[in-house]
Amino acid sequence: MRLNRRLFLIGGGVTAAAAVVAERTLARPRAAAAITPIDISARPIDHFSVTDQSRNRFGDLLFRGGLDLRSSDSRFGGFSALWRSPDGARLVSVADNAQWLTARVQTSDGRLSGLAEAKLAPLLHENGRPLGSTGYYDTESLTIENGVAYVGIERKHAIMRFDWGASGVAARGTLLTLPEAIRGEIKDLPSNRSLEAIGVAPPRSPLAGSVIAIAERSGDADEPTRGFIVTGPRRGAFWVRRAKGYDISDLAFLPSGEMLLLERHFSLFEGFRIRMRRVAADAIKPDVEVDGAVIFESDSSHQIDNMEGLAVHQEGGETVLTLISDDNFSPFQKTLLLEFALKA
Template identity: 85%
Template sequence: MRPNRRLFLIGGGATAAAAVFAERTFARPRAAAATTSIEVTAKPIDHLSSTDPGRSRFGNLLFRGGLDLRSPDSRFGGFSALWRSPDGARIVSVADNAQWLTARVKTSDGRLSGLTEAKLAPLLHEDGRPLGRTGYYDTESLAIDNGVAYVGIERKHAIMRFGWGTSGMAARGSLVTLPETIRGEIKNLPNNRSLEAIGVAPSRSPLAGAVVTIAERSGGLEEPTRGFIVTGPRTGAFSVRRSYGYDISDLAFLPSGEMLLLERQFSIFEGFRIRIRRVAADAIKPDAIVDGAVIFESDSSHQIDNMEGLAVHQEAGETVLTLISDDNFSRFQRTLLLEFALVA
């Protein structure tokens, strides 16, 4: 979440005192100095709707359960992206203070029940320094494919690759060279609304193996935002239509090559809302204007927060979507892990 929205959470930031309070309240803690095991407790979320607890289907999604996650470690939180292993057993997340989270997922009777073996660690620059001590500290998006982790970084408008398969959290990041044709446009994205979503196109996509990233909001309130095909033979820029004030929060590819877009909005009166759109595989190409059908949209009765991360995996013949929220290291928000099955 962005600083201006943080001010809304305490009444709009109408005075200088409120602004100072907001910055102090939502200050990011420094990432762990080294790999650190932490305790994480989980309160089950058995129903998504607080007014209709028996309801399980929402649009094209079936709610499978969720967790309200907490830790006594003050560095736990701020999770802005999510990856889940193909077997669903492990998660990896990055927080927006350049910190990794890894954990094993516990289930009971087919529902999420907790996290074990949770660890925090700093993301490392190629020179061995924690990214939090460099200009590349604002880590916002994550994709892991074929043993390589790609992390999108705001403010610097950069992508780093990490040898996750060989080194895990000890991997050192190196900058991905941006194609000349799109480098200038990426570097001129808004300072605090840039590379919020990233993914690697699967083998069945026309862009198979390409890294794709989308800016949170590159223009005005209702203007399309820009997306970029960063690697592969079909590099270039495209636009993503926006509406109703939703900003891009994350993306994830389905095995079919279709792309899911996680979007969010915030208002003083309604709080957080999210929606998910489904984009055809062949729609993502240079110079295209991309849109997609809404398959899920939350309402005020739903147990959500600032949902920023989206992961997809296959489980027992089902396509499972997992979402994580960024609590901005605030006691007024929650770290939620929500799980859905795609039913259509």
Template identity: 65%
Template sequence: MKLSRRNFLIGGASAVATATFANKTLARPKPANGITPISIDATRIDHLSVTDRARARFGALTFRSGLDLRSADPNFGGFSGLWRSADGRRIVSVADNAQWMSARVEMHEGRLTGLTEASLAPLLDERGTPLARTRYYDTESLAIVDGVAYVGIERKHSVMRFDLAAHGARARGKLLALPGELRKIIEDLPNNSGLEALGVAPARSPLAGAVVAVAERSHAGDDTPTDGFILTGPQRGLFKVARSHGYSISDLNFLPDGDMLLLERKVSILEGFGIRLRRVKAAAIRPHAVADGEVLFESESSHQIDNMEGLAIHQDAGETVLTLISDNNFSRFQRTLLLEFTLDTNARRSA
């Protein structure tokens, strides 16, 4: 879409926050002190495009509904990873100031209406110390399988494991042992471009339960491939993920058949935030491979998006539902958005 002044003001408003995005630590608050109930105000988003409100189909996605989330609690925001329960009724998110957010999802006639029973809590290390007080303070990605959470950490690049099923938000994190041949590569990732994406391959996939991570961008250059890591299982190893058009990796998640969805984002002064979604075939995720995939969706300047960093997938009456959450970088110039789409698993972007 041609970038008119109107579209710039609508879709590019978040460009005001570019400086904040470039240095995400400027306004980062301390996490909640213990498990803290909060109230979340939600404004419904009934259309993705502000210039074509009747439009529902966007590439391989159909927009279902969304929420603009706000809270009076100063610790609210910064959400960089997302999980949604199999029935769609609960969400858990990790914020980049090392805190959990959990809530019940409220819906009416198939549309999101709000979040209730919400709380914030600090992530804890093995000794019970809040991660925000340690070198592992920058939490950026999340995957939860069978009650076990894996959290990707930047700057002190690593992955922690939390037994949420047994201990809930009081669970203590234990560092995931990284394979020796991969440890140095991970430790040498750029300071603020580490394990931004994290997922666990489904049991029926070729990787069968392996923890997989992808770096936001591991080398200089807008379109230089980034590093991907198979961290557990018999196929542990390094692979590459192709990049293009200035997009960096924001999150990943797996479809039931083992294909990987990559959420990507970019930001510019003129256009603000842009996002893209790619599907990578399961067979392409293997050591020494360069993984790439078809583009399922790419945002336009008229779309109601922000710095989308978290991607959750669940099934609803036979439909594959994608839920995205944005990281507002604790900035008053940005928004915390929760957006819900249905994925046409047989469609391509041109649909």
């Protein structure tokens, strides 16, 4: 989701002229018209806390390193979702202008060092048109499982299925048929706060193979938000508890079947905060309210931005979590790629 943070960008006594410039920077650029190689520079982030650089444990997370990513291509940015291959070697992201990013992950001494072979490409409708030229332009969530990519789309409140294993970024999206029991509820979600998180439950989950989607926020203040079991024999809707102003920004499943929820909060005075919860594997079922233990919550000393994407993979016996930020195509924000090991 594109947060309305114009007050943040133009506040603090900035002149009216600068305010106009800031306003214009928030427009989404048009996605690449075809598969386009790009160069990405990466500044290493060696410590997560700027006040205690020797610290590497944050709640249940162990910081492994990060990157501040930049490109001279103005279409680079806006990344709202993230996937990494099972070995962590490849990365796929979706930007909120209906654009893919693919890259090979580079490491040095076990830490992130850069992205190579990076490409941008438009997401395609089943008729071959770029999604950016259709009503399905606001792509916000992504998961890839068993060669199939599922992309959640705001405003249209839809999920598209891409045959990723066969065609990669050239795959054409087809709309996933929503069950009648939840179709109306999904269509009634707020226009710009809908399917922000999506995942496929792993084999050890009671919902194995089911597509799970959660709305960023479906009510006011700290009211629970709506979640959906979209496919499988236990299809239906559930609730996800919210608190402290956090909105859902992504989800990812652990091999155990547990679900991680990435949450994000923004305010004019505090800037960005993020939080992560761990939900039991058997907690997700129709007509219940889901909650989970908080395993991490950021503070003002942490190097974060608008963290919207979460991916999980296994590496050397560790469960590795990777986060990416959505810079809203604004020069006032950053595209950060952060990597943690789950230690509990």
